[in-house]
Amino acid sequence: MSATxxxxxxxxxxxxxxxxxxRHGIADTNRNRxxxxxxxxxxxxxPVKVREKTLRFSHTYWLGGITLVSSLVxxxxxxxxxxxxxxSVPQAYRDMKELNYVVDNGLFLRxxxxxAAHLMVFAAFLHMLRVFYHRAYRPPRQFNWVxxxxxxxxxxxxxYTGYLLPWDQLAFWxxxxxxxxxxxxxxxxxxxxxxxxxxxxVSENALLRFYVLHCVVLPVALLLFLSVHIWRVRxxxxxxxxxxxxxxxxxxETP
Amino acid sequence: MSATPELHAVESTxxxxxxxxxxxxxxxxxxxxxxSDERYVMTFPHLIVREVILFQVxxxxxxxxxxxxxxPLEGIANPIETPNPAKAPWYFLGLQxxxxxxxxxxxxxxxxxxxxxxxxxxPYARINxxxxxxxxxxxxxAALALAAVAAALFVLFAAFGCWPIAVPTLLTAGAMFAxxxxxxxxxxxxxxxxxxxxxxxxxxxxxxATLLTVIGTFFRGPGWTLVWPWVGPx
Numbered sequence: 001m002s003a004t005x006x007x008x009x010x011x012x013x014x015x016x017x018x019x020x021x022x023r024h025g026i027a028d029t030n031r032n033r034x035x036x037x038x039x040x041x042x043x044x045x046x047p048v049k050v051r052e053k054t055l056r057f058s059h060t061y062w063l064g065g066i067t068l069v070s071s072l073v074x075x076x077x078x079x080x081x082x083x084x085x086x087x088s089v090p091q092a093y094r095d096m097k098e099l100n101y102v103v104d105n106g107l108f109l110r111x112x113x114x115x116a117a118h119l120m121v122f123a124a125f126l127h128m129l130r131v132f133y134h135r136a137y138r139p140p141r142q143f144n145w146v147x148x149x150x151x152x153x154x155x156x157x158x159x160y161t162g163y164l165l166p167w168d169q170l171a172f173w174x175x176x177x178x179x180x181x182x183x184x185x186x187x188x189x190x191x192x193x194x195x196x197x198x199x200x201x202v203s204e205n206a207l208l209r210f211y212v213l214h215c216v217v218l219p220v221a222l223l224l225f226l227s228v229h230i231w232r233v234r235x236x237x238x239x240x241x242x243x244x245x246x247x248x249x250x251x252x253e254t255p
Numbered sequence: 256m257s258a259t260p261e262l263h264a265v266e267s268t269x270x271x272x273x274x275x276x277x278x279x280x281x282x283x284x285x286x287x288x289x290x291s292d293e294r295y296v297m298t299f300p301h302l303i304v305r306e307v308i309l310f311q312v313x314x315x316x317x318x319x320x321x322x323x324x325x326x327p328l329e330g331i332a333n334p335i336e337t338p339n340p341a342k343a344p345w346y347f348l349g350l351q352x353x354x355x356x357x358x359x360x361x362x363x364x365x366x367x368x369x370x371x372x373x374x375x376x377x378p379y380a381r382i383n384x385x386x387x388x389x390x391x392x393x394x395x396x397a398a399l400a401l402a403a404v405a406a407a408l409f410v411l412f413a414a415f416g417c418w419p420i421a422v423p424t425l426l427t428a429g430a431m432f433a434x435x436x437x438x439x440x441x442x443x444x445x446x447x448x449x450x451x452x453x454x455x456x457x458x459x460x461x462x463x464a465t466l467l468t469v470i471g472t473f474f475r476g477p478g479w480t481l482v483w484p485w486v487g488p489x
Contacts, residue, residue, distance in 0.1 A: 180363075
């Protein structure tokens with residue numbers, strides 16, 4: 001049985017179709033392990049070798065990774081939710097009821113999207129604190145810190161625009177409280193609020209605008225800045241953990 | 256011509272793991288250059304396997320949470336029926352709590368703008384790159400200036416009745432001064448003694464942000480009055 005399986009996998013690996021997709025052999029040599037990374041569009045953001053120390057848990061606590069994974073979960077569940085959602089009043093709220101009571105696993109889908117959103121905001125905060133206390137914003141990573149701040153704001157805006165979409169009391173008044181704050185900005189406050197809501201109060205227009213922002217504008221912004229953020233991690237020399245030895249400005253030179 | 260920066264020569268010793276290199280390095284330069292010896296491992300499988308495990312752990316944890324806890328859904332939005340209190344999402348409740356103490360332009364515009372701006376400029380402020388332990392220099396002038404700033408902040412926030420900021424300000428300042436001369440004290444004071452000024456400031460900010468968010472989320476009821484979280488619905 002296992003012999004059959006082995007010969008089957010051998011046959012697949014040897015086939016011209018497989019060889020046209022994956023050009024390297026089994027990753028049993030360092031050469032082939034290198035090829036796994038740099039012959040793959042998605043993996044080649046990594047270098048072929050990484051510093052062993054950066055793999056330790058206490059190096060990053062994987063907080064950036066947790067943020068990234070929750071954003072992937074959000075994209076997957078978000079696309080599925082879009083199949084069931086109409087950004088109009090009162091259909092938006094009815095769609096919530098449909099999801100909760102009619103759609104197969106609709107409640108699970110909505111729950112997953114909700115908790116992943118909370119996790120993403122929370123993990124992004126913690127990631128920022130981790131980077132600060134490890135002083136990982138120091139040269140050459142200054143600009144990547146700024147990109148991170150932009151990403152944090154985009155994350156908050158994504159979460160906030162999504163908050164309105166269920167069109168229940170929680171959504172309506174939560175967003176009303178927030179946009180009333182925006183109104184207080186001098187000179188431009190009223191205009192920004194009008195632009196955001198498509199009117200003077202939270203209404204059907206606001207729902208449509210928040211929907212477009214939530215499903216198109218902000219995710220595209222997130223993906224753009226995220227690409228820059230991750231690409232620069234590599235360009236700036238890989239993830240930076242806690243400063244130690246000569247890296248720590250608190251380190252006292254021993255003559 | 257500016258003063259010649261302090262230079263260190265760093266040399267790696269193991270040509271097998273790291274190429275031998277000699278570099279002139281300034282104290283504020285990229286940390287990777289100043290590291291001498293390091294072991295490298297292949298990204299595949301060492302990093303990739305960990306990434307896959309991380310993905311699985313997060314997805315499983317989120318799925319369990321989604322099975323156990325339902326996302327809230329209240330009645331349909333009704334513009335003429337204002338809930339009391341009307342609350343923003345949790346990450347904005349710190350700001351909403353500030354609205355209780357300050358005029359909207361301060362709580363809703365000025366302070367958030369200041370926070371974002373301060374975050375963005377962190378890597379470009381020299382003190383954040385070079386700061387050592389706060390009291391290392393032992394200058395009396397610095398201690399006086401810090402005490403004055405802490406006292407001024409305390410008075411300012413106390414004048415607005417904003418105790419969730421005023422009290423942590425006092426506590427942080429207390430811990431900061433307890434760290435003075437801490438190298439001769441117990442383990443806690445020795446640990447505090449290593450904290451830099453930027454870290455003190457960030458910790459002060461984090462404590463306040465957390466406290467405001469927790470109060471806004473759990474301890475505010477109708478009319479934004481203080482309530483216990485176990486009395487009535489949140």
